Amino acid sequence: MSAPFVPHTEEEIGEMLAFLGLSSLDELFSTVPAALRLAGGLDLPRQQSEADVVHRLEVLGTRNRPVGRSLVCFAGAGAYDHEVPAVVRSLASRSEFMTAYTPYQPEVSQGVLQAIFEYQTMVARLSGLEIANGSLYDGAASLVEGVNLAVAATGNSKILLSGGVNPRWRAVLSTFSKGSGHELISVPLTDGITDFNDAAATDSAQVGAVVIAFPNFLGCLEDVAAARSVADRTGARLVVCFDPVAAGLLKTPGSLGADVVVGEGQGLGTPLGYGGPYLGLFACHASDVRRLPGRLVGETVDIEDRRAYVATLRAREQDIRREKASSNVCTNQTLMAVTAAIQLGWLGTVGLREVALRSARAARYTREALTAIDGVEPAAGAPVLREFAVRLPVPAELAIDRLVEEGYLAGVAVREGYEGTDVEGTLLVAATERRTREEIDGFAASLEKVVR
Amino acid sequence: MSAPFVPHTEEEIGEMLAFLGLSSLDELFSTVPAALRLAGGLDLPRQQSEADVVHRLEVLGTRNRPVGRSLVCFAGAGAYDHEVPAVVRSLASRSEFMTAYTPYQPEVSQGVLQAIFEYQTMVARLSGLEIANGSLYDGAASLVEGVNLAVAATGNSKILLSGGVNPRWRAVLSTFSKGSGHELISVPLTDGITDFNDAAATDSAQVGAVVIAFPNFLGCLEDVAAARSVADRTGARLVVCFDPVAAGLLKTPGSLGADVVVGEGQGLGTPLGYGGPYLGLFACHASDVRRLPGRLVGETVDIEDRRAYVATLRAREQDIRREKASSNVCTNQTLMAVTAAIQLGWLGTVGLREVALRSARAARYTREALTAIDGVEPAAGAPVLREFAVRLPVPAELAIDRLVEEGYLAGVAVREGYEGTDVEGTLLVAATERRTREEIDGFAASLEKVVR
Amino acid sequence: MSAALPGGRALSAPLMGHETEPTLFELSVSGRRASSFRTSSLPEWSAEELVPAELLAASPVELPEVSERDLVAHFTRLSHRQYSVDLGAYPLGSCTMKYNPKVCDEAAAAAAFAHVHPAAPPSCTQGWLELLVELEEQLCAITGMSAATLQPAAGAAGELTGLLLMRRYHEARGETRTRVIIPGSAHGTNPASVTLGGYQVTTVGTNERGGVDLDSLRAALDDDVAGIMLTNPSTLGLFEEDIVEIAAAVHEVGGLLYYDGANLNAILGIVRPGDMGFDIVHLNLHKTFATPHGGGGPGAGPVAVSKHLVQYLPGPRPVRNSDGTFGWATPEHSIGRIHSWHGNALVLLRAWTYLRLHGADGLLAVAEIAVLNANWIKGQLRGTYDIPYDRPVMHECVVSAETLERETGLRALDVAKRLLELGFHSPTVYFPLIVHEALMIEPTETESPQTLAALADALLLIAREAQEAGEASAAKQAPRTTPVRRVDEARAARKLVATYDQRP
Amino acid sequence: MSAALPGGRALSAPLMGHETEPTLFELSVSGRRASSFRTSSLPEWSAEELVPAELLAASPVELPEVSERDLVAHFTRLSHRQYSVDLGAYPLGSCTMKYNPKVCDEAAAAAAFAHVHPAAPPSCTQGWLELLVELEEQLCAITGMSAATLQPAAGAAGELTGLLLMRRYHEARGETRTRVIIPGSAHGTNPASVTLGGYQVTTVGTNERGGVDLDSLRAALDDDVAGIMLTNPSTLGLFEEDIVEIAAAVHEVGGLLYYDGANLNAILGIVRPGDMGFDIVHLNLHKTFATPHGGGGPGAGPVAVSKHLVQYLPGPRPVRNSDGTFGWATPEHSIGRIHSWHGNALVLLRAWTYLRLHGADGLLAVAEIAVLNANWIKGQLRGTYDIPYDRPVMHECVVSAETLERETGLRALDVAKRLLELGFHSPTVYFPLIVHEALMIEPTETESPQTLAALADALLLIAREAQEAGEASAAKQAPRTTPVRRVDEARAARKLVATYDQRP
Numbered sequence A, B: 001m002s003a004p005f006v007p008h009t010e011e012e013i014g015e016m017l018a019f020l021g022l023s024s025l026d027e028l029f030s031t032v033p034a035a036l037r038l039a040g041g042l043d044l045p046r047q048q049s050e051a052d053v054v055h056r057l058e059v060l061g062t063r064n065r066p067v068g069r070s071l072v073c074f075a076g077a078g079a080y081d082h083e084v085p086a087v088v089r090s091l092a093s094r095s096e097f098m099t100a101y102t103p104y105q106p107e108v109s110q111g112v113l114q115a116i117f118e119y120q121t122m123v124a125r126l127s128g129l130e131i132a133n134g135s136l137y138d139g140a141a142s143l144v145e146g147v148n149l150a151v152a153a154t155g156n157s158k159i160l161l162s163g164g165v166n167p168r169w170r171a172v173l174s175t176f177s178k179g180s181g182h183e184l185i186s187v188p189l190t191d192g193i194t195d196f197n198d199a200a201a202t203d204s205a206q207v208g209a210v211v212i213a214f215p216n217f218l219g220c221l222e223d224v225a226a227a228r229s230v231a232d233r234t235g236a237r238l239v240v241c242f243d244p245v246a247a248g249l250l251k252t253p254g255s256l257g258a259d260v261v262v263g264e265g266q267g268l269g270t271p272l273g274y275g276g277p278y279l280g281l282f283a284c285h286a287s288d289v290r291r292l293p294g295r296l297v298g299e300t301v302d303i304e305d306r307r308a309y310v311a312t313l314r315a316r317e318q319d320i321r322r323e324k325a326s327s328n329v330c331t332n333q334t335l336m337a338v339t340a341a342i343q344l345g346w347l348g349t350v351g352l353r354e355v356a357l358r359s360a361r362a363a364r365y366t367r368e369a370l371t372a373i374d375g376v377e378p379a380a381g382a383p384v385l386r387e388f389a390v391r392l393p394v395p396a397e398l399a400i401d402r403l404v405e406e407g408y409l410a411g412v413a414v415r416e417g418y419e420g421t422d423v424e425g426t427l428l429v430a431a432t433e434r435r436t437r438e439e440i441d442g443f444a445a446s447l448e449k450v451v452r
Numbered sequence C, D: 001m002s003a004a005l006p007g008g009r010a011l012s013a014p015l016m017g018h019e020t021e022p023t024l025f026e027l028s029v030s031g032r033r034a035s036s037f038r039t040s041s042l043p044e045w046s047a048e049e050l051v052p053a054e055l056l057a058a059s060p061v062e063l064p065e066v067s068e069r070d071l072v073a074h075f076t077r078l079s080h081r082q083y084s085v086d087l088g089a090y091p092l093g094s095c096t097m098k099y100n101p102k103v104c105d106e107a108a109a110a111a112a113f114a115h116v117h118p119a120a121p122p123s124c125t126q127g128w129l130e131l132l133v134e135l136e137e138q139l140c141a142i143t144g145m146s147a148a149t150l151q152p153a154a155g156a157a158g159e160l161t162g163l164l165l166m167r168r169y170h171e172a173r174g175e176t177r178t179r180v181i182i183p184g185s186a187h188g189t190n191p192a193s194v195t196l197g198g199y200q201v202t203t204v205g206t207n208e209r210g211g212v213d214l215d216s217l218r219a220a221l222d223d224d225v226a227g228i229m230l231t232n233p234s235t236l237g238l239f240e241e242d243i244v245e246i247a248a249a250v251h252e253v254g255g256l257l258y259y260d261g262a263n264l265n266a267i268l269g270i271v272r273p274g275d276m277g278f279d280i281v282h283l284n285l286h287k288t289f290a291t292p293h294g295g296g297g298p299g300a301g302p303v304a305v306s307k308h309l310v311q312y313l314p315g316p317r318p319v320r321n322s323d324g325t326f327g328w329a330t331p332e333h334s335i336g337r338i339h340s341w342h343g344n345a346l347v348l349l350r351a352w353t354y355l356r357l358h359g360a361d362g363l364l365a366v367a368e369i370a371v372l373n374a375n376w377i378k379g380q381l382r383g384t385y386d387i388p389y390d391r392p393v394m395h396e397c398v399v400s401a402e403t404l405e406r407e408t409g410l411r412a413l414d415v416a417k418r419l420l421e422l423g424f425h426s427p428t429v430y431f432p433l434i435v436h437e438a439l440m441i442e443p444t445e446t447e448s449p450q451t452l453a454a455l456a457d458a459l460l461l462i463a464r465e466a467q468e469a470g471e472a473s474a475a476k477q478a479p480r481t482t483p484v485r486r487v488d489e490a491r492a493a494r495k496l497v498a499t500y501d502q503r504p
C-alpha cells in the first residue's frame, strides 16, 4: 500500500488492522462479492512524482495557445477576456475558501457565508431584482433554472425563446426540456433584434416564460419592453439573460421589466479556463423566493445576538424536499461567487462602469476598423455594446485559422444553432477594456490580408 | 493627489486638513526649508495601471531565459536547481507570513515565532551544533558574521581562509574586512583540497578563525579534521561553510569539529531568483550564544503557563546594544527561513537524504559523461559530491555561450577570485536530483559538439 | 468621518477577538477605488454616444467603493472566520473532504491552461484536448465503462444527464417508461433529479442489514421502470451485498442501473461499477479526486456509460483523431449539450493531475485506507454511540446518538457543535434520513491515525460529558470559541434578509 | 498510537480555540513522508560508493516526518496565529508597514524572473538587467544621487556599505579618520554599523525642537570626523530643519553625510537627500516601496551615492552597454562585492513594480498622505498622551505615556498589549530611546481616515480606562483574546530553549 497523500505507515496499518481483528487490508473488503473483485488492478499507469506530473503538464501546456500577448483575444460568445487583477486571484485562492465545503456549520463558516451574502447583494443590484442566489453552474444552467421557475410559477410550459439567446444555452435548455417536458418555441431575430410578431400566434394561455437576452448573442441591445408586453399579454414570466459587465452602463433588466434574471458571471474575475468553472448568475423577485433554485444565505443573529449568516430557506432544497424540489442543484460554484464579490469590490461603482464603457469603445472602434475593410459588412444594424457580428467574404472558420497564425483570436464563427440570420461567413467579435488601439489596428490589418 | 493605494478621497483630505488648520497638503511640509523643495517634481514617468505594468514585465520576461525545460540547468556555484514542490510555495506565500514584520509583539506573532523556532532546530541538527539563529542575508553574510564571532571570541584577527571557499563569499569577506580590520590569509588548494602546509608559518597566536568549506567550491570533500587540528594548534575557532543539502549524506560539520557553521540555504525551498533573496544559515555552540548575530527565538510560557515563543537574548542586538553589538543585522531573511522549515518538513529525514544521494548520483554520472569526451578532464581528483570542476579545451565562457544555444546552462566559469588551481577553461558543473539521464546525455552530446 | 466603519481593524479576525466583520458595503466610502485598466489611445466616446438613451442607466449600479488595502483586509479576515480542510479534519460524511494536493492548484493556475478561450479552434488547444481525452480514458478504466462525458458541472448535473441518457435509451427502443427506483437512504439529489428527468420516484425499503430490500425491489419492478439509481457503498457506508441480484432483476425488466459515484472513493481499484452491472455512472471529481470543494463548488460530475449508451452521450466530446491529433465530435444520437462549454475544465485538469499522481497503485491505497479509517473509528465508537447496521463499513460510517439522546438529552446537533469547539469540523448530521440522530463520519484516507484517535476521543468525551452532566453538559452550550455561537436559523427563514439592501 | 499528537485538529487555530500548536517535531511519525522526485534511470550508486566512509553520516539527520496534509495543516494553523498587514492596521513606527500590492507577489513569482540562475550569462538575463538598471535610475531620481548599488540585502547592510564607501573615499584622499557622528535618536543599526565600519561613534545631542543640537555638533566636528549618519525625518518623525547648516558644517571639515533612508516615505517628491547635501543614501525598499516584510525579511537596502563616490561602488553593477544591450561592470575603485550575488533580486523586482505603479505623481501622493495621516493622529492624541516635541511631524509621530504612567500606572507596554485586543498591531514602543514611555506611531498612507479614527479612538479609550480604573484597567490584563497572553520574556532568556532539542 502506498499513495502520495496517505499518511499511514505500515506499522500503523498493522495496529489498526489488529484492532479490527483483521490481518490484511484486503479483508476490509470482505463484503464485496468475490466474483466482482477486480483481479489485475486498475488498468492505469503507476503513480508518478509531482515533478514528473508537472513536467508532463508543461509539455501539454506548450500545445495550447492561451490568449495574451501572442494571441490577442477578440473572441467572446459568452467567455470574455476581462481584466482580473492579482488581488482577486490572491484573495479567492486563500485556502480557507478553497478547501471548505457548503457551509453546513455556520459557526465555523461565517467567512464563506458572509462572502456569499455580499455576492447576493451585488447580483441583486446588478440585475435590478430583490433576490439572488448563491450561484449556479454557468449561464446555461441559470437559464434552465429560470425557465423551470417560470413554468412552476405559472403552471404553463410553453417557452417563447428568442433566437438572440446564446445558442449553446439554448442547446442546453433544449436538452433538459426532454426531461421537464417544456415546449420551446423559437422566436427569430430581425436585423439582430427579436421579432415577436409571429409568436403572437402562440396559444398565449400556455406560455410560461418569455426569454430574451440583453444584450443578445450578437451583441445587440434588445427591446426589453416589447418582450415585457408579450409576457404581460400571455401571463408569462419574463426571463432575461443579462451580462453583468454590460450592467455597468445599461438599465438593469429588473427595471426594464424582467421577472427572472440569469447570466454568465465569468467576466467577474474568473479566468477563461477553457470554459469552466464559470458562474451562473440568478436573480428573481422576492415573491418567487420559495421557488429559488440553489443555496440562499440570509442574515440572522446568534444566541448572543451577534450578526450572523446562515444558509436559509433550506426547505426548498433537494436534501430536504427531495423529489418535490424545484431544482436538484447541490454543489454549485461558490468559489466563483466569492471571486465575483471580490472582483466587484475591486471594481466598485466607477470601475464597473468603466469596464463597460471601455469595452463598448473598443468594440465600436473594432467594428469600424473591420467594416472599413472591403467585403466585411456588419451582420446586424441594431445598437451593439461589447460584441458584434460581421459578415466576411470568406468562411469564418477559415478566417479564424488564418488569423491565429497572425497572433489574433479573431472571434467565434456563428453557426451552431443560430437561427434567423444568414450565418454564412458570420464572425462574432468581442472587444473588452483590455484591447488597445494598437492591438485592434493590428487585428484589422491582419484581417484585411486574410480576406484579400 | 492620486496614488493607486491611497484610500483618501478629496473630501476626506479636506476634512483632515481642516482639523489640522491647514488649507493644502503642501502646508504639511512647512518645516522643509523652501530652498530644498523639489521644484518640478520627481523626474519619473507618471503612474501606470496594474495591467500596463504587468504587460511591461511580460515583455521584459521574454528577454530572460529561466532554467527549465528549454534551458536545462547544470549551473551551481552556490545557487542550485533543487526540487521545490507546490506545497512549499503555497504555505510560504500565505499573507500572514508575508506581510508581518519582526515579531516584536509575541502575543500576535506566534505563527512566525514558532516557525523560526522549528527552523532553528532543523538548522542546528543539520549543522551538528546546538544553536542556530533565525537567518542572515545569504551565505556570504553568514561567513562574515561567523568570522566576526570567531575574532570576538578569540580576540585574534588573522583569518586562515581556504581557497576552497566560494570566491564570491571570500570577496564579500574581504570587502567587510576593510571595516573590521581582519587580516585574511589565503590558504591554497592542492588537487581540490585545502593545503595547510604553508599556513603553518602563520603566527599562530594571532589566528582567530580557520575557514574551510565542506564540500568546497569545487565540490570536493575537504579534510575537516585537518582544519580542526590547525584550529586547535592556533586556538582559533573553526568556521565551516557547509551545504545543507549535502548534509543529507555527510557527517555534520559539528560532529567533525566545527565551532561555527555557516551556509547558503537557497537549496531549501527558495527559487534561483537571479541570486536573491537567499538564506544565510548560521549555527554555533551554546557557549557562543551571547555573540550570536541576528534574531534568536526561544521557547517560554505566557502568564497562563501556555507554551509560547519569543525573540530572546535581545540584549545582543543592535537596537539595544548599539555600537557594542557584534552584528548590525536587523531585517534578516525570515520568510526564507520559514520557507526552509516548510521545505525540510516536506523532505523529512528520508527525503533530504534522497536529494543528496540523487544529486550525487547525477553529478557522478554527469562527470563520467563529460570526462569521457576527448579533451575534457577532471579539474580536481578529490571525492566530489553534487558539483565538480572540469577543464575544457576551450574557454569556459565560450562553451557556456554555445551551450545556451543548445538549451543547456552548462555551469559556471571558474575565474573570479579563484586561486590555487589553474583556472584556464575550468567549468564548474552541478547536477541536482532534478537532472535526468536523458538531460545529462543530451548535455554531454552538446558539449562534445562544442569542444570538437 | 467618525470611527463608525473601521477598515483596518482586525477585531473580527478570531486571532484578535470576535467582533462582527462589517460587510463590504459598510466599508465603502464613495469616491474610493481600487481598479485600474490598460492605457489605450482609443477614441473616448461617451456613454451617450454608445448606448441609446432609453437603455442607458440613469445612475450606475452602486457597488462597494474600497481601497485595495481594505478589500484585502476584509476578505483575509473573512477567511479567518472560515474552517477548512487545510486547518484541520473535516469528517463530513458523503462529502469526501480529503486533502487537496497543492500541486493541483498550481496546475490549474498555469496560463497555458487557464487562459485558453473555450471557443479557440483545436489548433490552439491540442494540449487541453489530449488531457481531456486522457482523463476520460482514465475515468472509464476506473469505473469499467466505455466512454464518458466531461460536461456535467457537479454530481447532480451528472445525475440529470444520466437520467436523460436513460430516457433517450428507452425512447430509442420505442418505450415510454415512467418510474425510477431509488432506495430510501438515497441522497436528495437523486429523487430531485428523477423528477427533473421527467420520471416518478419509487422508493424501495432497506433491509435489516442496511441494503436494498430485495423483496420490496422485486415488487416495484415492472416494465414501466426505466431504471434504478444506487450508490454503492450506500449512504450508510455499506457495500450493497446483493448488487448482482439487483442488477439482474432490474435488467430483467429492461431497466438500467445508474451509479451515483459520490462514494466511489471506497472502491477504487477494488471493484468497478461496470462490473457490478451498472450502465451509467457519475463521478464527483471534487470528492473522489480531491478537487477542492471551494466552499460549495465548483465540482465536476462526469458521466461514464457502458457501450450501448455511448451513442447518446452529450456532445461535442473531445476525441483522438486518426492522425493522432485531437478534436471535437458529437455522438450521432447525442442527447445534446448540457454545459455552456466543455464542463468545468480547470476542475477536470485538477482531477487529471490527481490521477497521475496516484496511478493504479495509489488509487487502490486510497480506497484501502479510507475504508480502514472508517472501520477503525466505528470500532472506537461502538458501545458509546448506536451503530444502526453494525457490519463492516466502507469509507464512512453512520452512527447514531439515539440512545444518548433518550438517556441524556444529547442530540446529534449538540455533538456537532461541541466537536467544533474541540477543533474538528462536524460529521454530516441527520443524514441519511432513515437513521435517527445520525452522525455520518467520513474520515478519508488523508487523515492520520493520530487524527482519527483524537477525533474518536473527542466524540467519546462528548458522550461522557452528557452521561455525567446531562443537559448541563458542555455540548449544550457549544460552540463557545467560534466567531459566532449557535445561529438562529429559524429567524433567518422567518425574517428573510438575503441581501444587504433588505436589512431592516 | 494514542491521541497524543493529533495532526488534523484545529484547536490551535484561533477560530476554534486557543490550544498550543504542536511543533512539527511533535507531529512527526517515523516512516511518513511527503516528498517525491523526478523519475530517472540514472545508475543507482549507493551512498557508500559515492562518499568516503569516514565522511558518510552513520545515520541521517532527523527531520520531521509528516504527510503533506499535516504539513499544510500545521503551517496554515500557524498562519492563523500571526497578525499581519493583510489582517489589519500595523502602525509600527519606523517600519512603514504599508499595504503591499498583490501584483508585486505575482510579478516576483513569474518563472521568467524567479527561475533565472544568477550566474547565467547576460545573454540569458537581458530582461533582468534592464529592470535593474531602470530601478537604479529611478532610485537615483528619487534620492537625487548619481548611481546606486543594489547589492545590500537590507538597510543595515546598506549602512555598512555606505560606511565602507566613506572609508574608501577618505583613504583615496590619503586621510585616516576615526569617528562618525550620529544623533542620540538614531536607530540601533547606525551605531552598530559604524563600529563594523571600523569607526568610533560620537553621539550628538538633541535640541529642544527635536533636531540635532548644532552647538553639540559643531563641538564634535574636526578633521578626524569621517562623516555623520542622519535620518531625515528623524526617528522622532521630525524634519531636520537645520539640515543645510549641518551639511555645510560636516562638509567643511571634510566629512561626508550619510542618509539613513528608513524614513524616505515622508519626503518622496518633496525633497531629495541629494539636494539636502547628503553624499550617501540607503533606501529600505521593504519600507518605502512596499516589498512585504516577510515576518522579518527579506528586505533590500540599495545605496545611492553622489558623483564623486560612484567610482567606489560595489560591483559588479548592472549597466546599459553602448549598443543598447545590458551587462555587468565593476567600478574601477570598487570597494568590492557585498552580496553573494546581485542583491535580493526578487525584492528589487517588487520595488520596480511598485515604482511603475506609482510614478512621480503617485509617489508624491504617498508622501503627502503619509504625513497627513501622522499629523492627524497626533492631533487626536494631543491632550491625552504627551507629545515630546510638539511641532508638525512627517510620516510618523512619537507620543509618550510618561504622564499617564505617573498618574495611572499605564505604561507604553500596557497600551501596546491592550491595542492588540482592540484589533490593531501596536506602535513601536520604547523607541527612540531619548523619549520615555515612547509610542512611535506610523500609520502610513494606505490606512484610511476611518482606520485612523478607530486607532485614535482605541488609544484614547485605553488612556480613559487607565484614568478611571488605574491598575485595574483593562490594559493591565491585556491581551486576553490572543492565542497566548503576556509572554514571559525573562524566562526565555534565563532558561534558553532555542531549539526543540533543548527543551527540558
Ligand SMILES: Cc1ncc(COP(=O)(O)O)c(C=O)c1O
Pocket (backbone or CB within 6 Å): A329, A330, A331, C094, C095, C154, C155, C156, C157, C187, C189, C190, C231, C235, C260, C262, C263, C284, C299, C300, C301
Ligand atoms: C451520495 C451523493 N450523491 C450525490 C451528490 C450530489 O453531488 P453534487 O453535490 O456534486 O451535485 C452528493 C453530494 O453531496 C452525494 O453525497
Ligand SMILES: Cc1ncc(COP(=O)(O)O)c(C=O)c1O
Pocket (backbone or CB within 6 Å): B329, B330, B331, D094, D095, D154, D155, D156, D157, D187, D189, D190, D231, D235, D260, D262, D263, D284, D299, D300, D301
Ligand atoms: C531608522 C532605521 N534605520 C535603519 C533600519 C535598518 O534597516 P533594516 O532593518 O532593513 O536593516 C531601520 C529598520 O528598522 C530603521 O527603522
